[in-house]
Amino acid sequence: MSGRRVRAAARYRHRGPLAATVAGALLSGVLLGAAPATAAGPNEAAWAGTWGTAPVPAAPDGVSRAGFADRTVRMVAHTSIGGDEVRLRLSHAHGTAPLVLGRVTVGLAEAPGSAAAVPGSLRQVTFGGAPGTTVAAGAQTVSDPLPYPVPAGADLLVSVYLPAPTGPVTWHWLAQQTNHVSEPGDHTGDAGTGAFTGAETSWFFLTGVDVRGAGTRGTVVALGDSQTDGGGSTPDGNGRWTDAFARRLAATPATRGIGVLNKGLGGNRVLRDGAETDRPQRGTSALGRLDRDVLDQSGVCAVVLYEGINDLQLAPYAGAEEVLAGLRTLAARLHERGTPVVVGTLTPFKDSPLWTAEAETERMAVNAALRTAPEFDAVADFDAAVRDPADPQRVRAAYDSGDHIHLTDAGYRAVADAVPTAPLTSCDPATSAPSPDGRTP
Known part of the structure; x- marks a missing residue:
């Protein structure tokens, strides 16, 4: 892909999570003391997001x-x-x-x-x-x-x-x-x-929480809805697919030091704002919040785009072609900034109260188009990762949190495992190389 940004990559320096080590280091300073602001020099590591969430308006009560x-x-x-x-x-x-x-x-x-x-x-x-x-x-x-x-x-x-x-x-x-x-x-x-x-x-x-250090290489932003937000996962268990993906990246030397920001929003849509309904806490549409929640974040080197199911299942409904047009617009705006885009297929939700035959037809049309769409750098086939082989319109039982659309921790791990990491080479200029047709293999 032309115009891809490259970022200085440094060797990752492992820092274990031992609380005693952290506390000891901090006690060498002044407890609760203010530290002077410092600016990064030309050879210092850049800021990268280590944690994030998306802001929304207050609920009606x-x-x-x-x-x-x-x-x-x-x-x-x-x-x-x-x-x-x-x-x-x-x-x-x-x-x-x-x-x-x-x-x-x-x-x-x-x-x-x-x-x-x-x-x-x-x-x-x-x-x-x-x-x-x-x-x-x-x-x-x-x-x-x-x-x-x-x-x-x-x-x-x-x-x-x-x-x-x-x-x-x-x-x-x-x-x-x-x-x-x-x-x-x-x-x-x-x-x-x-x-x-x-x-x-x-x-x-x-x-958001940003960090800077010798091991930081950049950040992947996950832009999505409640599936990305972690609906159905274990409370306090860090069982969202973005958490599992971060652990996967950390376990592999080729991707260690790449952060993951979760910009999922329950009820969010590609095309419509929550303020257009009685639930403003669904937030600004993906199209409307792209700058704030993705482009303005620190160290962004790739985006996983996983939205669209709410456009199909919530009134006023959108069709497959409208959702695809919105996703393509998001990808084009990201590519203008040289940011690779992985797009996720939409997972099954039959037996959910919001399921209809019409919405299922539109979901299948979206997925069929995404699997071959040239506007994206790679496809994460989340649908294939979690569907029931015996009934592909349903989530397999082991991955169903109980509402037939949101996933268990195991289901979200399957989603995380389905994300291709080849597009993340943009986080490391030493190995970054787009394929001749502009798509990352």
Whole structure:
């Protein structure tokens, strides 16, 4: 593919997830002290995303509509790659008034789903050297770089103190992750759990964690719907297909050091916004959020595009040709930036309450076209990976989470195994070479 970006690749330096190692390194500095911002020099590694999620508007009711005041929210971000420095992305994209961030810290979780931090691991994050900042409605903020040994495959705790009423929050509702809300006050520096008496399975304001270090090589972004979001996977188990894919990349020397960002959204469509329905939390369409959720992320070297089933099964319905046109438009926009695109076929959903014979016909038409479409660099045949051989319109029983459309952890592992890694050679200029017809083999 012409115009493909190349990125400097350095040898991966393994950093194990041992909490004691991280805590020891941090204790050599000042606990909860602010670190000065540093800029990357011409020969230093670039930033790469290690964790991400997609922001959406508040729901019509509930915690996202009510917002927070004088509370600390402590959220878990499971890293895909490690680094020596970290920075955070916080979004107020759907806010209605300025957002005051009091103090923000990062730490390392003692156990999955726990609000407890490894003793000595909490460090304060700054914004332009200040301990907090105010974010305008519709904007986002990126923290200063913080020297911090981030392990791959670890649970980071990001704690945000919200001193003033936030109004409706910018959030991500389908986290499949336990996050924590405190009693009144700033509890960003609390290693213990005593103040964190509330639990939510959503992320609030936090949309990304970037790392930088000798081993970072770039990031793959997964743009999708609830299948990418991990609907049906084990809560706090990191069983999404993107988690399994990150573990697969980390286990192979050729792809080690490549991060994975999950930009899936439950109920999301290629063509329509959630605001066009009674569920605004379905988010902006894939076409509308491509810049924010993909192109503006750090170190993007490939995209896995896995959307379209909601366009077929949710009213107002779209047909196969409309969905294909949208997917081709997304690919063309990514190719303009020199970014390879892997497209995923749509998985079965017969017996789901939303299944119809008409939608099934359209799904099969989409998949048939995608398997030979020249507009994409590779195809991940997710349909073939999870369908029941005895009845291809259904998900095989071992992969069915129970609602006949979302998958079990095992099903998501099968999806992760179906993603071709050849397009990821763009993350390593030493081996990057497009085939003569422009498609990565």
